[in-house]
Amino acid sequence: MKFGLKSIAVSAAIVLSWGAATVATAKAEAVKIGMITTLSGGGSALGIDIRDGFQLAVDQEGGKLGGAEIELIIEDDAREPDRATEIASRMVDRDQVDIMTGLVWSNLAIAIVPKVVRDDIIYISPNAGPSLLAGAGCNANYFNVAWQNDNLHEAIGQYLQDRGVGSAFILAPNYPAGQDALTGFKRYYKGDIKGELYTKLGQTDYAAEIAQVRDASPDAVFFFLPGGMGISFIKQYNQAGLDKSVPLYGPAFSFDQAILGAVGDAALGVINSSQWNKDLNNEANNRFVADFQKAYGRLPSLYASQGYDAARLIASALSATGGNVSDKDALRAAIKAANFDSVRGEFRFGNNNHPIQDIYVRRVIKEGDVLTNEIIGKAFHDHQDAYAADCKL
Numbered sequence: 001m002k003f004g005l006k007s008i009a010v011s012a013a014i015v016l017s018w019g020a021a022t023v024a025t026a027k028a029e030a031v032k033i034g035m036i037t038t039l040s041g042g043g044s045a046l047g048i049d050i051r052d053g054f055q056l057a058v059d060q061e062g063g064k065l066g067g068a069e070i071e072l073i074i075e076d077d078a079r080e081p082d083r084a085t086e087i088a089s090r091m092v093d094r095d096q097v098d099i100m101t102g103l104v105w106s107n108l109a110i111a112i113v114p115k116v117v118r119d120d121i122i123y124i125s126p127n128a129g130p131s132l133l134a135g136a137g138c139n140a141n142y143f144n145v146a147w148q149n150d151n152l153h154e155a156i157g158q159y160l161q162d163r164g165v166g167s168a169f170i171l172a173p174n175y176p177a178g179q180d181a182l183t184g185f186k187r188y189y190k191g192d193i194k195g196e197l198y199t200k201l202g203q204t205d206y207a208a209e210i211a212q213v214r215d216a217s218p219d220a221v222f223f224f225l226p227g228g229m230g231i232s233f234i235k236q237y238n239q240a241g242l243d244k245s246v247p248l249y250g251p252a253f254s255f256d257q258a259i260l261g262a263v264g265d266a267a268l269g270v271i272n273s274s275q276w277n278k279d280l281n282n283e284a285n286n287r288f289v290a291d292f293q294k295a296y297g298r299l300p301s302l303y304a305s306q307g308y309d310a311a312r313l314i315a316s317a318l319s320a321t322g323g324n325v326s327d328k329d330a331l332r333a334a335i336k337a338a339n340f341d342s343v344r345g346e347f348r349f350g351n352n353n354h355p356i357q358d359i360y361v362r363r364v365i366k367e368g369d370v371l372t373n374e375i376i377g378k379a380f381h382d383h384q385d386a387y388a389a390d391c392k393l
């Protein structure tokens with residue numbers, strides 16, 4: 001675990017307990033923020049970057065958000081639903097947090113968020129955006145600062161459709177975000193789907209799937225395999241030599257900064273989609289990228305940008321309410337206003353509290369010895385998810 005120097009300076013205590021770390025900046029009347037995220041095991045890079053991005057925003061304010069004192073409680077769910085549920089109950093009942101955030105995975109979000117928001121706790125999602133929570137299951141206490149799960153996949157579907165790619169083979173893990181991914185891709189891609197597979201969550205051997213791709217001989221392969229799953233798939237796909245005949249396309253999740261170092265040159269040139277990139281030239285993003293590199297010694301990832309934006313959103317709301325979180329109507333209205341400078345540029349919430357935003361097309365490049373992405377176009381402008389109409393807010 002690595003925190004910026006300012007964070008260490010302002011933290012009143014660092015308490016290690018039960019596979020988790022708690023960072024406290026506790027003072028009287030502090031706003032309590034509970035972060036449950038994945039800090040160990042598979043997919044931990046995602047949670048670590050969300051945590052570090054959030055912490056950076058706190059550090060930039062000398063341990064506050066929006067001028068308000070905060071107590072930030074961070075715990076590791078290890079990507080285990082039962083463990084995450086236990087932590088959430090403890091944060092609500094014992095710690096009496098005012099705001100919660102941090103979940104990476106959609107299956108954990110579905111298990112936890114509905115109960116948390118029914119308990120009148122504000123939840124700010126820095127990543128997971130399952131369709132259930134964007135549509136019929138939306139709630140006035142639930143906000144997503146990242147996306148609805150389908151969005152980045154929809155963008156690649158649109159990109160391939162615009163370029164007249166005739167056929168595609170698609171695959172994703174069999175869990176809510178995987179199902180949302182393929183649904184989103186097919187919503188905008190109208191070519192021939194030569195194969196559609198749902199793989200096991202956490203799978204690392206894709207020999208059987210790659211053989212099916214070879215047999216199907218599509219014009220393109222679209223995949224959503226976050227974390228280590230994507231690393232394994234891309235490497236094995238290249239080792240099989242298929243990259244020379246059937247190009248890969250995917251969302252940013254498998255071509256993000258936290259992933260590219262592990263994938264290596266096998267990812268060079270791959271087209272992917274994202275609502276953020278480090279080369280977006282706006283004041284907030286330039287400051288974020290520079291300060292993140294200074295604090296952590298690495299380039300920020302998409303997940304770091306979302307953790308940072310989650311903290312800046314909370315800061316904007318606390319600034320508007322003077323740090324008062326007891327008036328929930330005022331707090332919700334201040335969050336909904338989203339009066340902050342997002343690192344992605346234009347940002348606003350739709351009726352279902354999910355972003356309406358631009359989605360970019362990126363390409364993996366090499367800058368010196370570092371693999372990264374450059375924006376090469378825009379798939380959507382002011383894009384809203386397909387489930388907003390089902391939300392009664």
